[in-house]
Amino acid sequence: MAFFKSATREVPEVRPVPRHVAIIMDGNGRWAKQRFLPRVAGHVKGVETVREVVRASIEQGVEYLTLFAFSSENWRRPVEEVSRLMQLFMSALEHEVKKLERNGVRLKVIGDMGRFDARLQTLIEAAEEATAANARLTLTIAANYGGRWDLLNAMNRLAAEKPESAGQWTEADLEPYLSMAYAPEPDLFIRTGGEERVSNFLLWQLAYSEFYFTETLWPAFDADALKEAIASYQRRERRFGRTSEQLGEQGTSKSGTK
Ligand code: IPE
Ligand code: IPE
Numbered sequence: 085m086a087f088f089k090s091a092t093r094e095v096p097e098v099r100p101v102p103r104h105v106a107i108i109m110d111g112n113g114r115w116a117k118q119r120f121l122p123r124v125a126g127h128v129k130g131v132e133t134v135r136e137v138v139r140a141s142i143e144q145g146v147e148y149l150t151l152f153a154f155s156s157e158n159w160r161r162p163v164e165e166v167s168r169l170m171q172l173f174m175s176a177l178e179h180e181v182k183k184l185e186r187n188g189v190r191l192k193v194i195g196d197m198g199r200f201d202a203r204l205q206t207l208i209e210a211a212e213e214a215t216a217a218n219a220r221l222t223l224t225i226a227a228n229y230g231g232r233w234d235l236l237n238a239m240n241r242l243a244a245e246k247p248e249s250a251g252q253w254t255e256a257d258l259e260p261y262l263s264m265a266y267a268p269e270p271d272l273f274i275r276t277g278g279e280e281r282v283s284n285f286l287l288w289q290l291a292y293s294e295f296y297f298t299e300t301l302w303p304a305f306d307a308d309a310l311k312e313a314i315a316s317y318q319r320r321e322r323r324f325g326r327t328s329e330q331l332g333e334q335g336t337s338k339s340g341t342k
């Protein structure tokens with residue numbers, strides 16, 4: 085399953101356009117509050133932003149787009165908001181999958197599905213199946229996802245399948261059990277809404293990602309904002325532990341120069 089280079093085991097290839105962009109879509113509630121609207125109105129507008137960012141990612145040549153939609157800690161929110169979020173997720177699955185199919189988007193959902201109701205789980209499975217052969221963009225929605233859950237889940241599965249090698253497990257042993265084993269590690273991590281934290285998102289996979297924070301609230305984020313984030317990424321020097329001089333020798337110093 086390890087088709088992709090791990091940033092810690094090998095120095096990965098750096099391309100001008102991030103191959104994998106992972107986003108914490110934050111700020112829906114504040115966007116709504118600024119407009120004297122209920123929080124859910126921010127979530128509704130946030131779904132529109134998802135559409136635009138999916139389109140823009142395809143245009144920019146991004147191959148993997150991963151969106152944090154609901155964290156394992158978001159159950160702590162008021163019951164009413166949680167239930168509206170689930171309804172929105174369900175209706176998006178019901179109405180958007182055809183469009184994803186047409187646009188060559190493969191949909192994946194990661195997270196602990198066990199806590200979702202059966203109807204939602206069925207919709208997720210059907211959507212994943214219907215889009216499985218698409219190859220233009222892999223859109224991953226992280227729902228009831230937590231980085232710690234992901235790691236523990238992977239460790240428990242590894243322990244169950246390879247008990248004989250416990251004590252000698254390597255990164256390569258663990259990686260196939262992580263929920264994003266089908267994707268390269270994120271090159272660019274974006275968080276909208278002004279907070280500068282990881283909030284239990286992809287803890288393992290973000291080891292060498294470039295971080296980009298913007299004050300822009302998710303419902304106001306758009307194709308231009310994504311372009312700006314990618315432009316910032318292109319100005320970064322991804323050293324993966326090496327010195328700047330070493331990069332110069334290999335002519336790979338900036339993401340944008342290759
Ligand atoms: C992100 O927006 C959406 C989810 C977490 C589901 P928020 O709802 O967290 O918006 P703020 O942070 O309260 O503005
Ligand atoms: C993180 O946003 C999770 C999602 C965007 C789904 P939150 O708004 O829940 O994060 P915290 O609680 O402020 O860290």
Ligand code: MG
Nearest residue numbers: 110111112277
């Ligand atoms: Mg928030």
